[in-house]
Amino acid sequence: MAKFSINNVKVDAIYSCVPKHRLQTADYSLFTPAESMLFEKTTGIKERRVASDELTCSDLCFKAAENLLSDLKINRVDIEVLIFVSQSPDYFLPATAVTLQERLGLNRNCMAFDINLGCSGYVYGLSVIASLMKNGLRKGLLLAGDKSTISTSFNDKSTYPLFGDAGTATLLSFEEKSEPMFFDLHSDGSGKDAIMIEYGHSRFPYNTFIDEEKEYEPGIKRSRNHLALDGMKVFNFALKEVAKSIDECLQFAQNEKESVDFFVLHQANKLINDSVRKKMKLSEDKFPMSIDNFGNTSSASIPLTICTSLKKQIENKELTLLLSGFGVGLSWANVLLKMGPIPVKCIDYD
Numbered sequence: 001m002a003k004f005s006i007n008n009v010k011v012d013a014i015y016s017c018v019p020k021h022r023l024q025t026a027d028y029s030l031f032t033p034a035e036s037m038l039f040e041k042t043t044g045i046k047e048r049r050v051a052s053d054e055l056t057c058s059d060l061c062f063k064a065a066e067n068l069l070s071d072l073k074i075n076r077v078d079i080e081v082l083i084f085v086s087q088s089p090d091y092f093l094p095a096t097a098v099t100l101q102e103r104l105g106l107n108r109n110c111m112a113f114d115i116n117l118g119c120s121g122y123v124y125g126l127s128v129i130a131s132l133m134k135n136g137l138r139k140g141l142l143l144a145g146d147k148s149t150i151s152t153s154f155n156d157k158s159t160y161p162l163f164g165d166a167g168t169a170t171l172l173s174f175e176e177k178s179e180p181m182f183f184d185l186h187s188d189g190s191g192k193d194a195i196m197i198e199y200g201h202s203r204f205p206y207n208t209f210i211d212e213e214k215e216y217e218p219g220i221k222r223s224r225n226h227l228a229l230d231g232m233k234v235f236n237f238a239l240k241e242v243a244k245s246i247d248e249c250l251q252f253a254q255n256e257k258e259s260v261d262f263f264v265l266h267q268a269n270k271l272i273n274d275s276v277r278k279k280m281k282l283s284e285d286k287f288p289m290s291i292d293n294f295g296n297t298s299s300a301s302i303p304l305t306i307c308t309s310l311k312k313q314i315e316n317k318e319l320t321l322l323l324s325g326f327g328v329g330l331s332w333a334n335v336l337l338k339m340g341p342i343p344v345k346c347i348d349y350d
Contacts, residue, residue: 004182006127006180007134009130009133010179011172013068013072015169018297020349020350021051022048044270050149055147056090057088057089058167060166061084063167071343079106080133080138080140081110081132082110082112083140083142084096084143085125085144086144086299087146088146098113104141117331118298119299119301119325119331121325122299122300122303123324124325126335129142139171140172144167145167158231159222162269162296163296163298180337184252186245187329235269238326243280255320263277264302264322268291268326269291288306289305290304302323306339317340320338322335
């Protein structure tokens, strides 16, 4: 099992950026009023933020990072690593992280690379950047987010109303004797088809198929370059694995669940998170939520939740947090860490 701890690295700030445009669940024309009410009750999604055609995930991450660096007056020469975690990069190549290194005015000695992960990506990204920094790299930027709305079909009621767009920037620094981070990471590729965009990359390139939508069942119509989601398979996976792996992470860190101030779960679905919480026999106030206002924002959901739902708490005191990401892959990841007091902010992209 991939369990390990990392010392000497701490989180200094988290900024997030979301598109200004809002879509209400109640306004989705393919839902009947009854369907809309049921969807909102089970998923928790009342509205979400949707990027315009010309706005990319890297634009959202750039604005979050640029504001963070400017507000905190960070010397950009000190940024020695930049990692971009996303499944909606700007280009097939080059890596989006390299373009962001240039846009942000970072030194050419800054290493920059992408990680292609979604729902678990923020925790995986933290593990990678902290592993690189623990031996003395001064500062690092973890940029995580997705423009998931470009990959959903309007005619697919199982995916279109679920996803929102967001980008985030997390600043980390090397600090000797800082509190350790305890990681627990997993993957199971046998469940890869539970959340998949089948066509459009090397296995099935764009020029080898005709992009036509097919009706799979009433209300679910999409092409093979749209996101396909098996909601029941994902729900069963989350119910089986997430609470168990959180307990394992706590045991590895020799901590009790009662010592954790907040459990910040990936915002996939309110029903999933409530089920995990009930399985763990914990109170609702320990599980902050942002899905109601932003939808499922993939790798951005954990830092976005911290910026919006925990802003007052984390800006004023140190918190013990358990972050848990799970989904596409299938992959799931947990980290127990201390964070705060730190500045956090959520910015609208005008």
